[in-house]
Amino acid sequence: MLKVKLVKSLSGRHDKHIATAHSLGLRRINDTTEQPDNEATRGKIAQIGYLVKVQGETK
16 A cells, blocks of 8 residues: 655646546645555556655555
8 A cells, every 4th residue: 555645736737637636535735545556556646746745655
């Protein structure tokens, strides 16, 4: 599992990037979710990497 935290605002971002953040369960700054460590999640994180911080693996 990966802990993903939204560290920058979604205001003024591309619609696809906002949708990607929402698909990860991130809606406002400092929201944190745990996501499975798989290729789909890694791809989402890569797309919006400038908005999020990945806090490493959890068990």
